[in-house]
Amino acid sequence: MITYRIAIADLHAHQFRVTLTLPAPAADQELSLPVWIPGSYLVREFARHLSDLQATQGGVEVPLIQADKTRWRAACKGRTALVVSYLVYAFDNSVRTAFLDAQRGFFNGTGMCLRAEGRENEPHAIEIGRLPAGWQVATGMKAAKVDARGQGRYEAADYDELVDHPFELGRFWRGEFVAAGVPHEFVIAGALPSFDGERLLADTRKICEAEIAFWHGTAKRGKARAPFERYVFMLNAVEDGYGGLEHRASTALIANRRDLPRLGQEETSDAYVKLLGLISHEYFHTWNVKRLRPDAFIAFDYSRENYTELLWFFEGFTSYYDDLFLVRQGLIDERRYLELISRTVTGVLDSPGRKVQSVARSSFDAWTKYYRQDENTPNSTISYYTKGAMLAMALDLSLRTDDQSRGSLDDVMRGLWSRSGGGPIAEQDVVEVVEQVAGRSMATELRAWIHGTDDLPLPALLERVGVRWGAGCKPSLSQRLGLRVAESALTGVRATHVLTASAAQAAGLSAGDELLACNGWRLRRLDDALLTLDAARPDQLELLVSRDQRVLNLALKLPQEVCAVPIKLSPAEKANARAIGLRRAWLTG
Incomplete structure (x- = not known):
């Protein structure tokens, strides 16, 4: 069995020592480390954290030549087991890579375990070496032989399973x-x-x-x-x-x-x-991505990007159901659930990028855009999480309120599971199962919602279940200006994003600008600018801005408060009995 022994090399240097034992290696055995971890769609170059690579056979050194940024070749002689030892620097306190200090350890196999190319389908094992006193081990991987603290051997059927089980170490x-x-x-x-x-x-x-x-x-x-x-x-x-x-x-x-x-x-x-x-x-x-998954993910290529246009379904629909289960289980009430939806809707409508990028394109571009956000992100992209959740809601409410329909989105999800055997699906599978549940083809609507950039028909659909779509609280000054800022009493006000076709953009503001003063008064909070307005000129803001150590004067006309956001969803006061019944069925499942 291919085995990785994971040991702590130096807590304070944040280093694990990994020892890979590969029985019967090839003459030119290739080893590689993934560049990404499934579920997080960004090339992260995990190999940059490896050092001190050494290879031996029967105690004799084996030449280990690096072929590219993430691949090595061992010139083996005979079938004696190849033993490769290396250090892994682990100081990323996130869920994606590895972390180690005096209090805690954590790792994913994608950042730790070199892959023996050509041997991925064989059984693999991880052995956890001696840990500091009081530390325990937690993982979903099957334990083969471990002690009371979890130290010992864990086994997986293949490399994919090995790297799909993170480990938590510590007290x-x-x-x-x-x-x-x-x-x-x-x-x-x-x-x-x-x-x-x-x-x-x-x-x-x-x-x-x-x-x-x-x-x-x-x-x-x-x-x-x-x-x-x-x-x-x-x-x-x-x-x-x-x-x-x-x-x-x-x-x-x-x-x-x-x-x-x-x-x-x-x-x-x-x-x-x-x-x-x-x-x-x-x-x-x-269920929804680990088993029911995009057809592009039938087999992962760990060496490069794996593209799919279906993240609006796998992430967006999951984002729809996450809070829906809270209200269905009584963990939150109807009012609170509608508040959560309101925030999602408001966030989408407050992003000009929704008119530029479809959710299908957002999914495909995840590798270069969603996970590499910058000051122009709100203007050029839309989140497949939030817009995908709104698409799921639009589809669910359409199915629940259409007289021809035989069910709801719940039935679509289970239908896809049954159709695929809990495996890969394509967009056409979604279209066809929706048609079965709807009792009619919804291909035209789905094509527009998935591949188009028009706003979804949620106001009318929510009205059918007795939910009122209306204006929320008074828009903030940043929303009226089309400006997003970082601010504090100590550091002042700095523009982080300037939205397309906004008053802020028309005035010449740019991301990174520091807003020093307005109408002759020092600013510490953006909303304080409203306190500086002159009664004779109630819509004029004279901003003093610092940009790259240069001080600029910018004139800005305050737009009217009429704004599409924020949105507030609430139970309609005059909803009929059918609408109330449909809403109850939706929120109770």
Whole structure:
């Protein structure tokens, strides 16, 4: 079996020592490290963190020649096992790569485990070496022979499975529950002592049971169990962070430690709702992208970008269902759910890029645009997460309110699972299953929504279920100006983005400009500019701006407050009984 021994080389230098043992190598055995990790669509060049590569056979040094930025060739003699040892620098405190310090260790195989080319389909194993006193191991990978702390040997059927199981190391909090007959584990590093673990476990269990039932039905109905025997949530609680990365039987999460529920806290804070939404999102991915997946991902090419136009479905539809499961399970109420939708809608409508880029193109361009955002991103792109979630809602409400329809988006998702056997799908599969559920072809609408740039017909669709689409709170000054800023009382106001066709752009403002003063008054907050308006000229802003150490005077005319955003969704006061019934069915599942 191909084996990787992972040991701590130096905690304070943030270095792991990896030793790869490859039985019966080829004469010119090629080894390579992935350049990306599935689920995060950016070439990250993991090989830059490798050093001190050494290769031997039977204790005799083997020449190891680097072929390119991520590939090496070992000139082997005979069939004696090839042993390759190297250091991995691990100081990325995210869910994507590897991290090591005196308190905690974490790694994904894509950044640690050299791939023996031509041998990817063979069984692989990871051995965790001796850890510091009190440290434990958590992973979704199958344990072969481990001690009480998790030190020892874990095995996978092939390289793909090996790198789809992250490892958490350290002194972490650990909790367990069973959902739909499946053992689940939740481990948290960095939690404050006041955090309420029992509440987190109870709420997470509700989400897991609901999502398993969504895909497979309930045990009483005799449907299949979840497609995993055990599941592990790994949460890194930090001072400031948010995100997650899905895997086949686990997920790695990062969140603000203050987002966790606190002992004695009865209310459900917005921060905790955000964390529950993240948990729901990554768990839903266990089906929708890890198994049901784009046909372009039948086999991963770890050496380059893997393009697909379907992330609007796999990320966007998952983003639609994540918060929907919270309201369906009673973790939030209807009012709060509509507030969450309102924020998503507002964010999309406040992005000029929605008129430039379709969600299909946004997906294809993820490698060069979504994961490489800059000051022009809002003007040239749209998020396949948020616009994809709106597309899912438009499709769901269309199906639920059409007299010809035989079901909802829930039925489409399960239909795709059944049609593909929980495997690869193409856009045409979505179109055809939607037609089966709708009782008519929706190909024209779907083509426009997926490949076009017009706004989705959500106001009319929401009205059908008794939800009012209206103006929200008063637009902020930054929204009226088409300007996004970073600001604080200490550092002042700096423009980060200037939106297309905005008053800020017309006045000549650029990203990076520091807004020093308005109408002769020093600025520390952008909204303070409103306090400097002269009654005789109530729409005139004379800005003093610093750009590349030069001071500029820019005149800006304040536009009228009429604005398409922010949007507020709320139950319609005069909705009829049918609309109310449809809304109840939508929000309860």
